[in-house]
Amino acid sequence: MSALTITFAILFYLATACLVGFTARKIWIYAKTPAPLKIPITPAPTTRRGVAFRMLKELTIFESLFKSNKWTWLFGWLFHFGLLLVLLRHLRYFTDPVWAWVVFIQPFGKYATFMLLAGLAGLWGRRLLVDRVRYISAPSDHLMLLLLIAIGATGALMTFVKHTDIVALKSFFIGLMTFSWSAMPNDLILIVHLSLVILLMLIFPFSKLLHAPGIFFSPTLNQVDNPRERRHVAADWTTKIESSMKSTRAS
Amino acid sequence: MAVAEFDTPELKEYPVIPHLQKDVMAHSRPFEAKAELQEKLGFPGGLIDNWQQVAIEKMGELNKKYRSLQVYLDSCVKCGACTDKCHYYLGTSDPKNMPVARQDLYRKIYRRYFTISGKLFPKLVGAEDLTEEVLEDWYSYFHQCSQCRRCSVYCPYGIDTAEISMAAREVMDTVGKGQKYCNEIIGKAQTIGNNLGLPEPALVNTLEGLEEDVEEETGVKVRFPVDEKGAEVLLITPSADFFAEPHIDGLIGYAKVFHQAKISWTLSSFASEAANFGMFIGSYENMQKLALRIRQAAIDLGVKRIVFGECGHAWRVAYSFLNTLAGPFDFLDQNYPIPQHICEVTHGLIEEGKLTLDPSRNDDMVVTYHDSCNVARASRMGDKPGGQFEIPREIIKAVCNHYVDMPSHSIKEGTYCCGGGGGLLTDDLIELRVKGALPRMEALKSVVDEYGVTHMAAICAICKSQFSKVFPYYNFSMDQIISLHQLVSNAIVLQPEGNSSEGSDDESQVEAA
Ligand code: HEM
Ligand code: HEM
Ligand code: SF4
Ligand code: SF4
Numbered sequence: 001m002s003a004l005t006i007t008f009a010i011l012f013y014l015a016t017a018c019l020v021g022f023t024a025r026k027i028w029i030y031a032k033t034p035a036p037l038k039i040p041i042t043p044a045p046t047t048r049r050g051v052a053f054r055m056l057k058e059l060t061i062f063e064s065l066f067k068s069n070k071w072t073w074l075f076g077w078l079f080h081f082g083l084l085l086v087l088l089r090h091l092r093y094f095t096d097p098v099w100a101w102v103v104f105i106q107p108f109g110k111y112a113t114f115m116l117l118a119g120l121a122g123l124w125g126r127r128l129l130v131d132r133v134r135y136i137s138a139p140s141d142h143l144m145l146l147l148l149i150a151i152g153a154t155g156a157l158m159t160f161v162k163h164t165d166i167v168a169l170k171s172f173f174i175g176l177m178t179f180s181w182s183a184m185p186n187d188l189i190l191i192v193h194l195s196l197v198i199l200l201m202l203i204f205p206f207s208k209l210l211h212a213p214g215i216f217f218s219p220t221l222n223q224v225d226n227p228r229e230r231r232h233v234a235a236d237w238t239t240k241i242e243s244s245m246k247s248t249r250a251s
Numbered sequence: 252m253a254v255a256e257f258d259t260p261e262l263k264e265y266p267v268i269p270h271l272q273k274d275v276m277a278h279s280r281p282f283e284a285k286a287e288l289q290e291k292l293g294f295p296g297g298l299i300d301n302w303q304q305v306a307i308e309k310m311g312e313l314n315k316k317y318r319s320l321q322v323y324l325d326s327c328v329k330c331g332a333c334t335d336k337c338h339y340y341l342g343t344s345d346p347k348n349m350p351v352a353r354q355d356l357y358r359k360i361y362r363r364y365f366t367i368s369g370k371l372f373p374k375l376v377g378a379e380d381l382t383e384e385v386l387e388d389w390y391s392y393f394h395q396c397s398q399c400r401r402c403s404v405y406c407p408y409g410i411d412t413a414e415i416s417m418a419a420r421e422v423m424d425t426v427g428k429g430q431k432y433c434n435e436i437i438g439k440a441q442t443i444g445n446n447l448g449l450p451e452p453a454l455v456n457t458l459e460g461l462e463e464d465v466e467e468e469t470g471v472k473v474r475f476p477v478d479e480k481g482a483e484v485l486l487i488t489p490s491a492d493f494f495a496e497p498h499i500d501g502l503i504g505y506a507k508v509f510h511q512a513k514i515s516w517t518l519s520s521f522a523s524e525a526a527n528f529g530m531f532i533g534s535y536e537n538m539q540k541l542a543l544r545i546r547q548a549a550i551d552l553g554v555k556r557i558v559f560g561e562c563g564h565a566w567r568v569a570y571s572f573l574n575t576l577a578g579p580f581d582f583l584d585q586n587y588p589i590p591q592h593i594c595e596v597t598h599g600l601i602e603e604g605k606l607t608l609d610p611s612r613n614d615d616m617v618v619t620y621h622d623s624c625n626v627a628r629a630s631r632m633g634d635k636p637g638g639q640f641e642i643p644r645e646i647i648k649a650v651c652n653h654y655v656d657m658p659s660h661s662i663k664e665g666t667y668c669c670g671g672g673g674g675l676l677t678d679d680l681i682e683l684r685v686k687g688a689l690p691r692m693e694a695l696k697s698v699v700d701e702y703g704v705t706h707m708a709a710i711c712a713i714c715k716s717q718f719s720k721v722f723p724y725y726n727f728s729m730d731q732i733i734s735l736h737q738l739v740s741n742a743i744v745l746q747p748e749g750n751s752s753e754g755s756d757d758e759s760q761v762e763a764a
Contacts, residue, residue: 033317034317058408065330139377218326220410221408228590
């Protein structure tokens with residue numbers, strides 16, 4: 001077994017553990033931190049079903065962003081939808097036999113690369129050119145876009161310019177998943193692509209990429225607007241204060 | 252500290268997003284609270300020696316107490332969508348007044364002390380140590396946020412800068428750096444019962460005077476009761492309604508509505524304040540203390556309903572928080588919403604035809620309506636989403652023949668703050684208040700020019716005070732801001748004692764149609 005295979009096998013195990021472990025930890029923290037008060041933001045739905053619909057709109061069409069800024073919305077949506085299609089297309093490396101719907105979306109996923117790259121380029125352009133967005137950007141905000149662009153570009157190189165050995169790559173990943181390792185193809189572009197992907201996986205739980213799980217826990221978006229109908233009591237620490245206050249209050 | 256000279260911004264025909272002018276508002280800061288005021292609320296009297304350590308501990312504590320804070324600090328992607336949404340940025344051009352930049356003043360400290368990336372690579376991720384300069388920036392810029400939540404509407408994750416401002420103010424109070432205006436007022440409300448520090452005899456006196464004035468003007472004895480046990484409704488209204496213009500005309504309006512609908516009501520001298528500045532400083536405990544006074548008053552007076560007068564943030568605390576802070580209200584009549592807004596009461600009565608209205612009495616005005624941020628974005632009225640937009644407008648249209656809306660980007664959920672909310676309604680912040688009013692002034696000017704609008708109605712005590720103060724800077728006159736219930740008060744046709752009910756019902760149905 002080559003050093004390359006061993007290195008990447010270990011790195012992928014580590015990166016996966018980090019991604020899953022630390023993201024799960026964050027999700028757990030979000031879930032157990034109470035939302036003591038009702039703070040849904042207008043237009044706030046008055047039913048659970050309404051909240052689900054609102055969330056669905058935020059997740060799929062970025063409704064608030066659309067209201068807010070059409071260019072950011074356009075680039076952001078191109079990027080995320082492109083990313084989604086690309087990642088779904090990637091499922092073929094990890095499933096055997098490949099699911100029928102994954103086979104079906106292969107051509108879409110292939111060209112979604114251009115959505116992804118165009119979106120990222122647009123977002124980076126805004127970050128560089130609009131003085132307000134430039135002001136709020138830390139180096140990491142630029143580098144994050146650069147990283148995604150580099151991943152997309154190396155992927156596109158393999159897809160459209162210099163193919164890699166997909167069959168071997170697939171058996172490498174299936175091998176990782178079943179703990180019966182097989183060799184990883186020695187292909188420079190692929191090595192770069194995968195190294196960057198590992199970096200992304202390592203960064204995810206410690207960066208603003210937490211917006212992906214975070215959005216589900218945003219009280220302004222996920223609360224039902226019914227404070228008068230249902231008394232909202234969600235936090236231990238508020239009930240503690242309350243009992244101490246009520247007991248000291250004049251009859 | 253002398254109030255700095257400043258130029259009133261120019262009103263443009265179309266809203267323009269300004270270019271950044273760094274630190275132009277760094278000098279804007281409210282007076283600090285003196286030791287005595289601080290200690291009354293349980294905060295240290297002045298900046299404590301180990302303030303850094305205590306501040307960081309407090310930040311850690313707040314992260315565990317508020318999911319909003321924890322999620323918002325992690326989730327912002329710096330997309331920039333909110334950068335042009337804050338009236339204070341639009342009015343001042345100071346980049347630290349962009350919502351995300353304001354959050355970042357707090358976030359960079361959070362990152363430094365609470366995240367792995369910020370501990371290891373502070374420069375890379377924009378993390379910073381908590382230094383004296385940072386604290387000064389906090390004091391300045393977290394008192395340039397009116398907690399209006401406009402940014403939250405436009406953020407893809409609903410990140411609410413108000414939550415972060417509240418947290419920052421709470422941290423500052425904890426280390427002994429409190430704001431005079433808010434903390435002084437909270438102290439008064441907790442001991443005397445209202446923000447003005449108006450004691451019971453003065454309140455009773457004022458209301459008796461009002462009763463006489465109204466009787467003189469209308470020939471009808473409209474009552475303004477205080478502490479009347481067994482009344483049906485306890486009215487909780489901002490204390491500005493007792494003396495300030497144009498607030499007081501609103502109070503007269505509520506009294507006339509109750510009078511004509513034959514609803515017995517009372518004010519409470521113990522809880523003579525709707526406003527709850529505890530919210531502005533992010534202090535749950537202080538907010539709850541004030542809320543519990545209302546509960547106590549309702550129990551002591553044996554009322555069946557609680558109704559709130561025209562006040563924006565008070566309605567947020569009432570609608571969204573009161574049940575949590577001081578509930579359950581199982582001793583009140585469950586057939587009415589608890590609590591209820593005066594606009595809901597009036598609107599319901601208009602729909603039932605119980606008010607006799609003559610809208611032509613307001614024919615000298617062309618009216619527009621300013622959605623107050625806390626009503627528009629942090630609460631609701633009626634039983635449908637958006638009721639807080641429709642109900643006040645329907646009332647105005649029922650009592651007034653000439654109504655127009657301001658441009659759509661400046662109303663309803665997109666409404667611009669008056670510039671004085673969130674505990675900033677103080678003379679030491681006048682420059683900020685004038686500049687922050689710019690987007691609303693532009694929107695108003697556009698309907699004044701196009702439709703000849705003469706008056707703007709509002710249902711918030713802070714908005715009303717703020718506009719009467721800043722209108723003159725923009726060449727409007729201070730009496731162009733009016734209370735919504737002032738319009739109702741003008742239009743309501745009161746019958747002299749004795750011959751009210753039957754006849755008026757038919758008439759009112761015609762009027763309300
Ligand atoms: C629940 C799923 C997700 C939702 C709803 C979501 C939504 C959004 C939205 C609304 C924005 C702001 C607009 C924009 O700049 O594009 C954004 C930004 C961003 N998202 Fe996501 N996202 C999700 C998952 C992801 C994932 C899985 C990644 C990366 C691997 C990602 C990477 C980014 C990046 C890098 C930005 C910042 C773009 C910039 O710098 O302007 N997102 N996301
Ligand atoms: C373990 C994870 C990954 C593996 C094994 C992998 C592998 C590959 C391979 C072998 C290709 C070439 C496909 C071909 O020749 O047809 C490719 C393409 C591509 N990859 Fe990845 N990749 C991974 C993760 C990612 C991630 C996280 C992104 C995006 C952020 C990404 C973006 C792309 C893009 C845009 C393409 C070109 C379009 C396509 O063929 O789908 N990849 N990837
Ligand atoms: S809450 Fe209002 S004042 Fe504060 S940053 Fe957001 S838009 Fe500005
Ligand atoms: S809109 Fe929301 S996510 Fe975007 S920069 Fe502003 S606060 Fe951050």
